[in-house]
Amino acid sequence: MRDKSDWQDLASDSISESGAQFLLLMSMVSGMATVAFTGSIPGGLIVGGWLVHLAIKRASEYVNSEIAIARGLVPHVLKGQNLKEYEKQYGIEVTATEIETAAELGCSVSADAQDLLDDAPMPAAPATSTEWTQNLVKQTALIWGNQGGGKSWLARYVVKLKKDAGYRVIVCDPDSNRSEWKGVESYHTWEDIEAQIRLYVDELERRLADLNNSDKSEDEWRAGLQPIALITEEATTYGDFIKDKALLEKFGKLALTKSRKPMMPLTVVAHNNTQLCLFGIKGLFNLVSKMLQVQCLAQVDPATLQPRSTGQALVKLDSSNEWLPVALPKIEKKITQF
Structure with a gap:
């Protein structure tokens, strides 16, 4: 494949x-x-x-x-x-x-x-409900699409859902600053982003080891955890500026395979869903192809010839090959206060 x-x-x-x-x-x-x-x-x-x-x-x-x-x-x-x-x-x-x-x-x-x-058959009408976005709160997911499709605005909507659900939200966004992410932790220099990735990996491994050594049931053990959500904007570029490739590869594999039980879901925002969408690291395609994905759909404005959101997306659930049409949440203004 x-x-x-x-x-x-x-x-x-x-x-x-x-x-x-x-x-x-x-x-x-x-x-x-x-x-x-x-x-x-x-x-x-x-x-x-x-x-x-x-x-x-x-x-x-x-x-x-x-x-x-x-x-x-x-x-x-x-x-x-x-x-x-x-x-x-x-x-x-x-x-x-x-x-x-x-x-x-x-x-x-x-x-x-x-x-x-x-x-091609006429596409099914997208569901008008936005309840499907709840899948993005607790699960590791990839949000991708062409410029203008609305992926970054959807990511902000999901950040608000996570914050409202009690998550500690950490945003890594190399193309922005803290004024764009009020109410959540955000990091914008490559040095700080690399440090947060390292802390995420260390904490995820610590939680997994704690679970393995615990005498509590999984539900009891998880009840004592503070859920942590990490958001990586512009993830495709990480491999160009973070030189510790071993760290990025470990980060990608752990986040895609081990983040559910420790309640540490990762949300990746990228321009495509190739294996390089995960921090420019090769060899992760099988993991990417199985993960929860949302493709935000863009169209060309006939007047300005600029891409714009269609208000629709396609969702592929975890371990599924079927893409389901959905309606994107209606957002009138970019969310900057969480």
Whole structure:
């Protein structure tokens, strides 16, 4: 099974190959245009003008596809067996949504991808209730999506839920400051973020050892704990600035596999759900693919051409392969007071 970064590489190779074929075609057509221009000025102008228009259109689609692929939108350029494998891995709804989003961004869509989109069943109406967000309070989860999809605002909503539920909330956000996170602990320098990760790992291991040595039932033991919630914003970049890769790898594995019983859930906020979304550490894809995930869906505003939230998301529950459509909580203003 490929991870998302492998799919992105395959998609990039695909459009590069198409680009090379297009250049060959253009060289042939330019020869025809020259002949047409030599034999007939009006004919040459028509063919030449068509050639320029086609070249500009294709170049624009190529650039748009590169941008879309970098954002994690892949299936619009896939064909044949590759597209079938992608659909099998991610499901028809996710695949169709990504193709549709790429088309809205001005990308060219392969014939096979268009056929899949035409044949895809109408997506189920998202649940209007936001009770599903309670799953994000006690469980380790990944919130991801393209720019403008609403993932950071959803993360803030979840932080408020955790705070209201009695959690000690710790936020690591390298692109912000404490004025954005009033009422919870927040850390913003890489030195402080690394220190908090180290403290999290030490406390999680201490709690696990305490549980193993306890003569209480699990429920009794947990009743005496202060639940701790760690939020990591911009998690994909951590590996670039925190050099202790062994610490990051241990952090990722413990948080994804051992955080439930000690009541120390981790919420990861990232731009994609590849194995590198967890702090840039490779080898965690199987753990990422099984975890609770929320993909916040974005669309392109036709007036401003800027991405914006659709107000909808897809949720994949822990250890499930099914993506369920849900409505995002309606948030009128960014939450900064918790």
